[in-house]
Amino acid sequence: MPEAAALPDRPLRVALFSGNYNYVRDGANQALNRLVAYLEAQGCVVRVYSPTSDTPAFEPAGTLVSIPSFAIPGRGEYRLALGLPDRLKREIRDFAPDIIHLSAPDPAAHAAKKLGRDLGVPVVASIHTRFETYFEYYGLGFIRPGIEALLKRFYAGLDSIFVTTAGFGETMREAGIISAEPAVWSRGVDKQRFHPGRRSLEWRWSLGIADDEPVIGFVGRLVLEKGLDMVAAAVAELKARGVRHRLLVVGEGPARDGFARDVPDAIFLGFQDGINLARAYASVDMLLNPSITETFGNINLEAMASGIPVVAARAGGNECLVADGVTGALVGPRDVAGYADALGRYCADPALARAHGKAGLTAAQAYDWDAINAAVLTRYRELIADKHK
Numbered sequence: 001m002p003e004a005a006a007l008p009d010r011p012l013r014v015a016l017f018s019g020n021y022n023y024v025r026d027g028a029n030q031a032l033n034r035l036v037a038y039l040e041a042q043g044c045v046v047r048v049y050s051p052t053s054d055t056p057a058f059e060p061a062g063t064l065v066s067i068p069s070f071a072i073p074g075r076g077e078y079r080l081a082l083g084l085p086d087r088l089k090r091e092i093r094d095f096a097p098d099i100i101h102l103s104a105p106d107p108a109a110h111a112a113k114k115l116g117r118d119l120g121v122p123v124v125a126s127i128h129t130r131f132e133t134y135f136e137y138y139g140l141g142f143i144r145p146g147i148e149a150l151l152k153r154f155y156a157g158l159d160s161i162f163v164t165t166a167g168f169g170e171t172m173r174e175a176g177i178i179s180a181e182p183a184v185w186s187r188g189v190d191k192q193r194f195h196p197g198r199r200s201l202e203w204r205w206s207l208g209i210a211d212d213e214p215v216i217g218f219v220g221r222l223v224l225e226k227g228l229d230m231v232a233a234a235v236a237e238l239k240a241r242g243v244r245h246r247l248l249v250v251g252e253g254p255a256r257d258g259f260a261r262d263v264p265d266a267i268f269l270g271f272q273d274g275i276n277l278a279r280a281y282a283s284v285d286m287l288l289n290p291s292i293t294e295t296f297g298n299i300n301l302e303a304m305a306s307g308i309p310v311v312a313a314r315a316g317g318n319e320c321l322v323a324d325g326v327t328g329a330l331v332g333p334r335d336v337a338g339y340a341d342a343l344g345r346y347c348a349d350p351a352l353a354r355a356h357g358k359a360g361l362t363a364a365q366a367y368d369w370d371a372i373n374a375a376v377l378t379r380y381r382e383l384i385a386d387k388h389k
Contacts, residue, residue, distance in 0.1 A: 008098060008388075012380065014039060014046045015097035017081075017112050019104030022060040023053035024077050025273075026221060027298035028128035031187055032103060036062040038373040047095055049088070049108065051079035065091070067108050075223075075254065081108035089115060097121060098384050103128060105154040113158070122383035125155060126162035126185060127172065129293055151177050159383050162376065164296030165320040185376050188369030189301045193275065196307030196361065198282035207248075207267055214245045214347035217284030217308070219277075219299045220291070222253030227290030227313065227333075232262035234288065234339035239265075243344045250280050281306035285353055286346045289318060292333045297321055300328075301367055304360030309353050311342045327360035 016036065020029050036046045039062075046062040051069030067088060069079040081104070084092075092115060100116040102109040102125040109125075116123035155161055155178045162185035163169035169182040201211060209215060216235065220226045235247050247266040249259075260268060272280055281287075287303040287310045294317035300310045301321055310328035312318035324330040329342035346353040 008384070012039075012044045012099070012384065013095060013097045014044055014099055014101060014380070015092055015095060015112070016046060016048045016062075016101045017103060017109045018048060018050040019081055019106050019109075020078060021048055021050035021052075021064060022056045022058050023051065023079065024221075025057040025271075027187075027294070027296075028103070031128070031298075033058075033061040034188075034369055035185075035373050035376060036060075038370060039377060042377060044377070047092075047097070049084075049092075049112070051081050053079070077254065081106040083107045084111040084115070093119065099124065099380050101126065102158075105151055110154065113154070120387065122159040122380075122387055124160040124162065124380075124383065125158050127155075127164075127168075127178075127182075127295055129295055148175070148177060160379060162379075165316065167320055168295050168316040171316050183375075183379050186367065186372045187296045187298055187301060188367045188372045189298075189305045189364055190369070191305055191365065193278045194281060194302045194305035195278070196282055196357075198275070198278045198306065200279055200283050203279055204283055209246055209248075209267075214286070214350070214353075215248050215284040216245055216343055217248050217250065217281065217287045217303070218289075219250040219281070219287065219302075220289075222249075222251050222256040222259055224255055225291065225293045227292065228255055228259045228262070230290035230313075230334070230336065230339060231288055232259065233336040234290070234343060235263055235266075237336055237340035238343060238347070241340065241344065243340075243347050245343070245347050248280070248284055250277065277302075278306065281308065284308060285350070286311060286328075286343065288339065288343065289313065290331075290333065290339065291315075291317070294318075301364055304357075305364040307357040307361045309346060309356035309360060311339060311346070321363075323359070323363070327356055327363055 018032055039046050048062050048064045049067050052066040068082040072078045072080050099121055100112055100123045102112060113123050161178055161182040163182040164186060166184055172178045218231050238245050247263055249266050249268045250272050252271045281303055286308055289299055289312040292313050292315035297317045300318060303310050310322045312322050312330060313333040314330040315333060322328040322330055331338035331342055
C-alpha cells in the first residue's frame with residue numbers, strides 16, 4: 001500500500017512524554033526540544049507531557065502539558081513524574097495521537113505505554129542515559145539489578161526503540177535491557193554557534209590565563225555521575241608530575257562545593273549558554289570527559305566542532321565520537337594515570353592538540369540536526385503506516 005494512502009490525511013499528531021523537558025537543562029531535553037521544533041516545522045502537531053517547574057531553565061518547543069510529579073529526595077532539582085490522572089488520559093484520548101513517544105521510564109510513561117496500546121497507536125521510546133548506572137555513584141549499587149529488571153519490562157513490547165548509536169544499542173541488547181533491533185536517533189551540533197572562530201585570547205586574559213598556558217576544559221552538570229572524581233584525580237596527578245595546566249569548569253550542580261574543594265586551583269565559570277558557552281569551548285585547549293553514563297557525548301561533539309581534542313572515558317557515549325589518536329584520546333574509565341598521560345601529551349605538545357582538534361572539526365561536520373531528526377519522522381511514518389494497513 002503506498003504510504004500516502006496508509007497515513008492519515010491530516011497533520012500527524014505526536015504525544016511525547018518526558019521526565020524533564022525544560023525545567024533543568026541537559027543534553028537529553030535539548031535534543032527532545034530540537035526534535036519537537038523540527039516536527040512542528042514539518043507540519044506535525046506535537047503535545048509534550050512532562051513535569052514542570054515555576055522556574056524553567058528555558059522556553060519549551062511545542063505545547064507543554066504539566067503532569068503530576070514530586071521532587072526527587074536528595075536531588076530536588078529533578079522531578080519524578082507520577083502516573084497519569086484520568087483528566088490527562090481523557091485529554092490524550094481527545095488529542096488522538098497517531099504515535100506516542102516515551103523518553104523516560106517513569107510511572108507516567110508506563111501509563112502512557114498502556115494507554116497507547118488501548119488506543120491502538122504505535123508506542124516508541126528513546127533511551128537517553130544509563131539510568132541503571134546512576135545509583136552506584138551514591139552508594140546504592142545494590143539496587144541496580146532491580147532497576148535493570150524494571151527497564152527490561154518498560155522497553156519490552158514497544159513498536160520501536162531509538163538509541164543514539166548502533167554501538168550503544170548493541171550494548172543495551174547484550175545487557176538484556178532491550179531485545180529488538182533498535183533504530184538510531186543520533187545527535188547534531190549547531191555549527192553556526194560552535195566553531196574555532198569563537199576562541200578569544202582576551203577572554204582568557206580576563207580569567208588570568210596566559211597565552212601559552214594549557215587549559216583543560218570540563219563542561220557539564222556538576223553531579224557525581226559525570227565522573228567528577230576522575231577529573232579531580234587526573235588534574236591532581238598532573239600537578240604531582242609538574243605539568244603546567246589550568247582547569248576551567250563550566251556548569252553548575254549540587255556537587256559543586258565538594259568538587260571545588262577537590263580542585264582548588266580550578267576556574268569555575270558556572271552555567272554558560274549560547275555564545276558564552278561556545279567561546280568557552282573554543283578558548284580551552286582540550287576537553288576532559290570521564291563520564292560513562294551518557295549514551296551520546298554531546299559535549300564531545302560540541303568540543304570537536306570548536307576545534308579542540310577530547311580526552312574521554314572509553315565508554316559507549318564517547319567511543320562513537322572520539323577516534324583514539326585522531327580526534328582525541330580514549331582512556332579506561334577509572335585509569336587516572338591514563339587520563340593524566342593523555343592530557344599531559346596535549347599540554348606538552350600544542351601542535352598535536354591542534355592537529356587532533358582540526359581532525360575533530362572535520363568529523364563534526366557530518367552531524368546535522370535536520371537530517372538526524374528527519375530520520376525519526378521517517379520512522380514514525382513507517383510505524384503509523386503499518387498500523388493503518
